[in-house]
Amino acid sequence: MAAKGKRRFEGVIAPLVTPFGDDGAPDPERFVDHADWLLRNGCTALAPFGTTSEANSLGLDERMEMLEELVDADVDPAKLLPGTGMCSVSDAITLTQHAVDLDCGGVLMLPPFYYKGVSEEGLYRFFSEVIDGVGDDRLKVYLYHIPPVAQVGFPIPLIRRLKDAYPETVVGLKDSSGDWATTKAILDAFPDFEVFPGSEAFLLDGLRAGSSGTISASANVNAAALRKVFDNWQTADADALQAKISGVRKALQAMPLIPAVKATIAHFRKDKAWARLRPPLVELPDGDAKKLMAELEGTHGFSMNFA
Amino acid sequence: MAAKGKRRFEGVIAPLVTPFGDDGAPDPERFVDHADWLLRNGCTALAPFGTTSEANSLGLDERMEMLEELVDADVDPAKLLPGTGMCSVSDAITLTQHAVDLDCGGVLMLPPFYYKGVSEEGLYRFFSEVIDGVGDDRLKVYLYHIPPVAQVGFPIPLIRRLKDAYPETVVGLKDSSGDWATTKAILDAFPDFEVFPGSEAFLLDGLRAGSSGTISASANVNAAALRKVFDNWQTADADALQAKISGVRKALQAMPLIPAVKATIAHFRKDKAWARLRPPLVELPDGDAKKLMAELEGTHGFSMNFA
Numbered sequence: 026m027a028a029k030g031k032r033r034f035e036g037v038i039a040p041l042v043t044p045f046g047d048d049g050a051p052d053p054e055r056f057v058d059h060a061d062w063l064l065r066n067g068c069t070a071l072a073p074f075g076t077t078s079e080a081n082s083l084g085l086d087e088r089m090e091m092l093e094e095l096v097d098a099d100v101d102p103a104k105l106l107p108g109t110g111m112c113s114v115s116d117a118i119t120l121t122q123h124a125v126d127l128d129c130g131g132v133l134m135l136p137p138f139y140y141k142g143v144s145e146e147g148l149y150r151f152f153s154e155v156i157d158g159v160g161d162d163r164l165k166v167y168l169y170h171i172p173p174v175a176q177v178g179f180p181i182p183l184i185r186r187l188k189d190a191y192p193e194t195v196v197g198l199k200d201s202s203g204d205w206a207t208t209k210a211i212l213d214a215f216p217d218f219e220v221f222p223g224s225e226a227f228l229l230d231g232l233r234a235g236s237s238g239t240i241s242a243s244a245n246v247n248a249a250a251l252r253k254v255f256d257n258w259q260t261a262d263a264d265a266l267q268a269k270i271s272g273v274r275k276a277l278q279a280m281p282l283i284p285a286v287k288a289t290i291a292h293f294r295k296d297k298a299w300a301r302l303r304p305p306l307v308e309l310p311d312g313d314a315k316k317l318m319a320e321l322e323g324t325h326g327f328s329m330n331f332a
Numbered sequence: 333m334a335a336k337g338k339r340r341f342e343g344v345i346a347p348l349v350t351p352f353g354d355d356g357a358p359d360p361e362r363f364v365d366h367a368d369w370l371l372r373n374g375c376t377a378l379a380p381f382g383t384t385s386e387a388n389s390l391g392l393d394e395r396m397e398m399l400e401e402l403v404d405a406d407v408d409p410a411k412l413l414p415g416t417g418m419c420s421v422s423d424a425i426t427l428t429q430h431a432v433d434l435d436c437g438g439v440l441m442l443p444p445f446y447y448k449g450v451s452e453e454g455l456y457r458f459f460s461e462v463i464d465g466v467g468d469d470r471l472k473v474y475l476y477h478i479p480p481v482a483q484v485g486f487p488i489p490l491i492r493r494l495k496d497a498y499p500e501t502v503v504g505l506k507d508s509s510g511d512w513a514t515t516k517a518i519l520d521a522f523p524d525f526e527v528f529p530g531s532e533a534f535l536l537d538g539l540r541a542g543s544s545g546t547i548s549a550s551a552n553v554n555a556a557a558l559r560k561v562f563d564n565w566q567t568a569d570a571d572a573l574q575a576k577i578s579g580v581r582k583a584l585q586a587m588p589l590i591p592a593v594k595a596t597i598a599h600f601r602k603d604k605a606w607a608r609l610r611p612p613l614v615e616l617p618d619g620d621a622k623k624l625m626a627e628l629e630g631t632h633g634f635s636m637n638f639a
Contacts, residue, residue, distance in 0.1 A: 049421075049461070081446035084422030085392060114356075114610060115391030137612045138446065139388035141481055147612035154356070154611060174448060176483060177612075303421060304461060305444045305454035305484075 032219055033130055033165055033196065034106060035237040036069030037251040039244035040077040042287055043091065045301040051087050053094040055299065059245075059290070060100055066330055067248030069238065069255075071100070072133055074108035076174055076201070077242040077283050082303040085116060089123050102128040106240075110135030110169055114151060118158040131165035133199060133240070138175040145183045149190075156191055166194055170211075171201035171223065178202070181214050188215065199223055199240045209234055225251050226274055229267040232258040242282050243274050246289045246329055273327055276320045280313055281306075288314040289321065293329035339526055340437055340472055340503065341413060342544040343376030344558040346551035347384040349594055350398070352608040358394050360401040362605065366552075366597070367407055373637055374555030376545070376562075378407070379440055381415035383481055383508070384549040384590050389610040392423060396430050409435040413547075417442030417476060421458060425465040438472035440506060440547070445482040452490045456497075463498055471501055477518075478508035478530065485509070488521050495522065506530055506547045516541055532558050533581050536574040539565040550584050553596045553636055580634055583627045587620055588613075595621040596628065600636035 041063070044055035060071055073095065074080035074088055083091070088107075096102050109120035109132040117134070124132050137143075137151050156164065168187070172178035179198065187195045200208045201223025208222050212234050221240040222231045228239045228251060244251055247270060254266045277285045284302060288309045291299035300308045309317070321327040348370070351362035367378055380402065381387035381395050390398070395414075403409050416427035416439040424441070431439050444450075444458050463471065475494070479485035486505065494502045507515045508530030515529050519541050528547040529538045535546045535558060551558055554577060561573045584592045591609060595616045598606035607615045616624070628634040 076446075081419040082421065082444065084420050084426065087420075087422055112388040113391050113394075114389065115394055119391065137389065139383075139481065140612055141483075143612040144614055147614045150611035150614070174446065176448075304456075304458035305447055305450040307451055307454045307457070 032237055034070050034167075034219060034221075036255050037067055037238055037244050037248050038070045038072050038106065038221065038240040039063050039068050039248060040075030040240060040242060041071045041073040042245050042283075042290065043078045043080075043083065044299055045303060046298065049303070051083060051091050052298070053091060056091060057094055057098040057100070060095055061098070062331075063245070063248055064100070064104065067250070067252035068244060069252070070104040070106060070130070071095075072106040072108065072240050075133060075169075075240070076171060077245065077286060078108065079283065079303050079306060080108045082306070085119065088120060092124065092127060092129075096127050103130040105129040106131045106133050106167060108133045108135065108169065110137075112137045112139045114154045114158065117155045121155060121164065122159050122161070125159060125161050125164050128163070131167050131196070133167045133169045135169045135171070135175055136177045136179065138177050141176050143177060145180065145186070148177070148183055149186050152187055152195075153190065156194055162193070164194055165196050166191070167197040167199060167219065167221075168195065169199050169201070171199075173201070173203060181210065184211065184215065188218070197221070197237070205230060208236065212236060224274060225254070225270050228254050228270065229258055229263055242286050243277050245286050246277075246293075247273050247327070249330065273321065273325050276317065276325060280309055280317055284309045285317055288317060290329070292318050294331055339544055341377050341474075341526060341528075343562050344374055344545055344551050344555050345377045345379050345413065345528065345547040346370050346375050346555055347382030347547055347549060348378045348380040349552050349590075349597065350380075350385045350387075350390065351606055352610060353605065356610070358390060358398050359605070360398060363398060364401055364405040364407070367402055368405070369638075370552070370555055371407070371411065374557070374559035375551060376559070377411040377413060377437070378402075379413040379415065379547050382440060382476075382547070383478060384552065384593060385415070386590065386610050386613060387415045389613070392426065395427060399431065399434060399436075403434050410437040412436040413438045413440050413474060415440045415442065415476065417444075419444045419446045421461045421465065424462045428462060428471065429466050429468070432466060432468050432471050435470070438474050438503070440474045440476045442476045442478070442482055443484045443486065445484050448483050450484060452487065452493070455484070455490055456493050459494055459502075460497065463501055469500070473498070473502045474504040474506060474526065474528075475502065476506050476508070478506075480508070480510060488517065491518065491522065495525070504528070504544070512537060515543065519543060531581060532561070532577050535561050535577065536565055536570055549589050549593050550581050552593050553584075553600075554580050554634070556637065580628065580632050583624065583632060587616055587624055591616045592624055595624060597636070599625050601638055
């Protein structure tokens with residue numbers, strides 16, 4: 026486990042959702058507003074342009090422009106961990122260099138996800154070419170392991186090879202395998218790695234096993250409660266606090282998760298625009314959204330603090 | 333089956349391989365040279381920026397620049413069917429508009445392939461937004477069905493909905509399912525569609541069932557022989573000609589297919605640069621490349637005509 030002071034990122038990190046305006050374009054005003062709100066309401070940092078952010082449904086230019094919007098709005102770039110992994114080395118270098126130039130604290134990199142069944146050597150070369158291509162000591166890479174979506178993932182031998190080759194650059198991993206045994210194996214193999222389970226269902230177990238917190242879709246709506254678990258994980262209350270956030274997570278992920286998160290923000294912000302998604306994702310049907318809100322507010326006493 | 337004269341594309345189409353120079357950048361000189369050679373040696377058209385072209389391993393800018401190289405070198409744009417499908421509507425519009433502006437005969441569009449298990453409605457909206465976004469009557473879209481790689485595909489109800497909504501625009505499909513029953517079902521459902529099996533293993537069966545030819549990786553090395561099948565499919569020689577090309581295909585795909593195609597070009601052009609691939613793909617090990625050449629030249633009497 027890395028000494029607390031040595032970690033660049035820790036705590037509760039939201040893969041910041043991307044709002045879309047009437048014209049279908051990413052909406053910088055709502056985006057910055059939500060980023061500010063999250064940092065004042067539980068989040069220790071933000072990971073824009075993750076899976077929940079619909080990053081791969083945005084154009085290269087849109088991603089760079091929206092990241093600049095955050096920095097221009099005085100969001101501390103040290104607290105930003107933007108997604109910059111692409112299918113091509115060229116585009117990945119473009120986005121990664123841009124994030125480094127903005128002084129972002131790190132980048133969260135998907136593997137190239139078009140070809141399936143690719144070799145460890147091929148994936149190693151991909152990351153090696155991106156890191157060497159950027160060629161900047163400020164670059165800190167967090168590997169983004171999400172095999173249920175990307176299909177291509179990071180087996181432990183590949184992580185080891187990358188860490189060994191770039192010990193000052195490849196510093197952490199988000200594990201969205203949804204499988205605790207995988208998270209645990211990575212934590213055990215690399216005690217100095219900054220590891221973030223991709224769901225707060227594993228927040229407490231993760232912290233007890235040496236993880237750094239969580240980067241979770243539902244941090245977009247429930248960051249304050251997640252933060253309570255992070256701040257109190259060594260107290261007697263920890264298990265009860267964890268049970269509460271696990272209940273909310275379960276309700277959210279009973280629906281398609283990204284539409285559910287956006288529908289929840291739309292409901293509590295009283296702003297239907299927030300429910301919009303870009304194809305190929307689609308919004309929750311009205312009936313499902315109402316059912317979800319009844320479950321969140323009724324069963325879980327859940328609310329978002331937009332007072 | 334579309335009347336022969338009505339078809340925009342038919343015959344033998346190579347998903348043009350992308351050569352890389354010493355610096356790792358796409359090499360326009362070798363690219364144009366191979367395009368010219370293919371059009372003089374069996375290909376009726378070219379589909380640059382397909383799976384075999386490592387399109388998704390190229391940057392957006394690189395793809396547009398290399399397409400311009402072909403047009404600037406006087407390759408007839410009516411014979412070009414570039415891949416322009418991307419994960420984001422924005423990037424797909426950028427590439428598609430660019431291809432239309434260059435007067436390309438059509439575009440071959442992957443579905444957005446990051447999110448898995450997406451709805452028919454989401455995929456419909458994606459293509460609808462791209463087609464409406466380009467908003468140009470010249471646009472002719474060929475759907476690229478390759479579920480083994482993209483994971484996301486085109487079920488028949490989705491194809492029907494797109495054809496019905498855009499009858500003058502959505503005109504064909506490449507079927508790289510590798511499954512003849514799928515190709516046959518699509519041909520039967522849409523007799524006026526221009527359907528191309530993704531492997532010449534199905535060339536003769538396809539032509540007999542009303543398909544338009546093939547768009548196949550191995551057309552990069554064996555187009556002349558494929559063309560013989562296309563030109564003679566109604567003759568007594570057809571089955572023997574098909575058996576010959578199926579044998580070569582089988583030898584190629586006994587190895588990872590894209591590295592095998594590039595190794596074959598490198599061998600017959602006596603130019604090692606051709607064997608290069610971009611990560612995450614890697615070249616064939618020397619031993620495997622030698623084994624493949626022995627099989628092609630020895631067992632199949634195969635050669636490429638670079639005299």
